[in-house]
Amino acid sequence: MNLPKLSPRLRCAAEVVRQGAYIADVGTDHAYLPIVLLSEGKICGGVVSDINEGPIARAKEHIGACGMTELLTAKRCDGLSELEEDHPEDIFILGMGGELIARILSDAPWTKAPSIRLILQPMTHPELLRRFLLSEGYSIVDEVLVKDEKIYQIICAEYSGIPQHRAYSELELLLGREPLRRGGPLCEELLAHWRDVLSVRLAGKQKAGSDASEEERLLKQIGELTK
Ligand SMILES: C[S@@+](CC[C@H](N)C(=O)[O-])C[C@H]1O[C@@H](n2cnc3c(N)ncnc32)[C@H](O)[C@@H]1O
Structure with missing residues (x-):
């Protein structure tokens, strides 16, 4: 072989x-x-x-x-x-x-x-x-x-x-502390991916009237990193 x-x-x-x-x-x-x-x-x-x-x-x-x-x-x-x-x-x-x-x-x-x-x-x-x-x-x-x-x-x-x-933020648990610290194109692509996923989840939860606070917090953290 x-x-x-x-x-x-x-x-x-x-x-x-x-x-x-x-x-x-x-x-x-x-x-x-x-x-x-x-x-x-x-x-x-x-x-x-x-x-x-x-x-x-x-x-x-x-x-x-x-x-x-x-x-x-x-x-x-x-x-x-x-x-x-x-x-x-x-x-x-x-x-x-x-x-x-x-x-x-x-x-x-x-x-x-x-x-x-x-x-x-x-x-x-x-x-x-x-x-x-x-x-x-x-x-x-x-x-x-x-x-x-x-x-x-x-x-x-x-x-x-x-x-x-x-000691880890919710975003660090999701994407990893090191990749977020290092940054770079793959990290940016992953952040964009999660921004899309979380936005869809947030809209769905808001429509259903259920608790969307986790999505709101994560989207806020992503927004702060990518502004
Ligand atoms: C998607 S394959 C991944 C194969 C390889 N590790 C890779 O990353 O390319 C997942 C493998 O895990 C095996 N698997 C699933 N549950 C398992 C378990 N509890 N213990 C051992 N193997 C398991 C499946 O039979 C399958 O062969």
């Missing part, structure tokens, strides 16, 4: 891994990420998991075809439920909803170790994932935006034991 080529989203997540780490890739599907990282000498090995039979069979097939079965283990399981014994150092959970990523981490309290790095990419509800991480004592150590059809957020977190959710 020819080595797969990573999409810009997966490539961006791959850049955050620590050199020589033993990794876990949760919800791996095709296992392209660990296969490429191993072929590039960036990781020493890893364990991949997927809850579904089709994806884990596909992952095993690709790992075997690349001659990597000695270094990449594949397990069919829910999230991190069978991965503690593998002692992963860097844990990827990419391409799932923010709520599901938070649930997977919440079911694996052993990830609350300063030596473990989490590399996360929520497809939805990044604000719920950030709130979960920060209230549980994980610190967000880096965040990157990447465009790959749409704009994705990569969140890198490590356990510090210090809850910090109250």
